[in-house]
Amino acid sequence: MQKLKYERPVIKQLNAGVTTKFGAQTGFIPHTHIDGLAVKDLTARFGSPLFVISERTIRQTYQEAYNAFANRYPNVQFAWSYKTNYMNAVCRVFHQEGSWAEVVSRFEYEKALGNGVPGDKIIFNGPDKTADDHRVAVLNNSPIHIDHFDELYGLMEVSTKLGKRPKVAIRVNMDTGVQPMWDRFGFNYENGQAWDAITKIIQTDKMDLVGLHCHVGTFMLATSAYAVAASKMADLALNIKRQFGLDIQYLDMGGGFASKNTLKGAYLSGTDITPSFHDYAEQICTTLIKAGFRSEELPLLILETGRALIDDAGYLLGTVLANKRLSDGRRATIMDFGVNLLFTSFWYEHAVSPAQDCSQYAEDAILYGPLCMNIDVVRENVKLPPLNKGDQMVVHRVGAYNMTQWMQFISLRPNIVLIDLDGQPHLIRKHETVEDLTQLESTPAHLESFDL
Numbered sequence: 001m002q003k004l005k006y007e008r009p010v011i012k013q014l015n016a017g018v019t020t021k022f023g024a025q026t027g028f029i030p031h032t033h034i035d036g037l038a039v040k041d042l043t044a045r046f047g048s049p050l051f052v053i054s055e056r057t058i059r060q061t062y063q064e065a066y067n068a069f070a071n072r073y074p075n076v077q078f079a080w081s082y083k084t085n086y087m088n089a090v091c092r093v094f095h096q097e098g099s100w101a102e103v104v105s106r107f108e109y110e111k112a113l114g115n116g117v118p119g120d121k122i123i124f125n126g127p128d129k130t131a132d133d134h135r136v137a138v139l140n141n142s143p144i145h146i147d148h149f150d151e152l153y154g155l156m157e158v159s160t161k162l163g164k165r166p167k168v169a170i171r172v173n174m175d176t177g178v179q180p181m182w183d184r185f186g187f188n189y190e191n192g193q194a195w196d197a198i199t200k201i202i203q204t205d206k207m208d209l210v211g212l213h214c215h216v217g218t219f220m221l222a223t224s225a226y227a228v229a230a231s232k233m234a235d236l237a238l239n240i241k242r243q244f245g246l247d248i249q250y251l252d253m254g255g256g257f258a259s260k261n262t263l264k265g266a267y268l269s270g271t272d273i274t275p276s277f278h279d280y281a282e283q284i285c286t287t288l289i290k291a292g293f294r295s296e297e298l299p300l301l302i303l304e305t306g307r308a309l310i311d312d313a314g315y316l317l318g319t320v321l322a323n324k325r326l327s328d329g330r331r332a333t334i335m336d337f338g339v340n341l342l343f344t345s346f347w348y349e350h351a352v353s354p355a356q357d358c359s360q361y362a363e364d365a366i367l368y369g370p371l372c373m374n375i376d377v378v379r380e381n382v383k384l385p386p387l388n389k390g391d392q393m394v395v396h397r398v399g400a401y402n403m404t405q406w407m408q409f410i411s412l413r414p415n416i417v418l419i420d421l422d423g424q425p426h427l428i429r430k431h432e433t434v435e436d437l438t439q440l441e442s443t444p445a446h447l448e449s450f451d452l
């Protein structure tokens, strides 16, 4: 018979747990497998910590989102927000599903071209575009989304020199009833600035105004904001038609749909309160359909959804390095990943599960990362069964904004693996090495040697 593993005893107040409509909470369900592959096999082969992405979850989530809109509106196009996760393999899954690319820098633009996205299907957003960025985007016939008047005049100069008419949209910001208002990007609707920009573009007649764009916030739990935004966008498009006889080809409603993560300090868990794609689609599509467009003139609806499409597909696997008691008696568990890899732990209370069979008895714990830095806290307060050095854990819903915002700080970044539809793992980004980083450095001659 196998000997049972020693578990430290804990003293715990007896508590039947809060009964919800799903019954009483009965303990921990270990998360031992991802898409059929054992966590312990994945880390044995690819190391710990390790990011894992489920191709199946990406495709299922995408199709659910696409159908929610396509069943309510005749012409819908998604454009993958590169900054949310620009691993090429991830972008290509979205492109295979039919997504265009949405980029906010030259770096992301080059990545999209490198992935084989045709120039006219790369939407170029963002406040930071140089004259050379404009030149390349104009030559590739990419829709350029203008952020401010300085960009508008700069782009006019570039395109006049090239003798080309760029395809442009303006980014519009507006009051959607949600605070804080995102008014630092684009032209304001309420004070007439958006209309000024539109009028200038049409009357100077050097560019083709093909669309209108907005991106009203991120992690928007209030779906009503999208109805307000859609009605203001439709209002601009209908006014353009009325005053200039011009049909706007697309309305781009940006991103911002919430994922199922739980925001820090939220009372209810994200899985219970996050609106569904249907909720968002209902607000946007119903507003546009009723706005007053003739049916053959309904503009293409573009969506740049980021986090809601990829968060669920990403996991971070890690290993317990140590346990300790803090001065106030609280249990602290130190993991081999921290805020360097899990940037979103600044905003979210990420769900964590043990990756092996565990006790049903839980204790409040604080989950630390391995960095030599006080703010390296992954979870401030989480109920966990006793875990031992070497035990593994799975962090859920880490697909968005971690593999792009991670920091190379103190330690190197780990492998990323994608599990395909047949359950085969593929290494899609190799862990960094000291050589990878030092090859970018150079040492001035007078600093090459020293005596100690």
Ligand SMILES: *Cc1c(COP(=O)(O)O)cnc(C)c1O
Pocket: 081, 083, 084, 102, 104, 125, 126, 215, 217, 218, 219, 254, 255, 256, 257, 304, 305, 306, 307, 308, 400
């Ligand atoms: C970041 C960004 C997105 C994606 O936002 P999510 O909140 O992740 O959906 C879409 N469009 C623009 C312009 C962005 O900057």
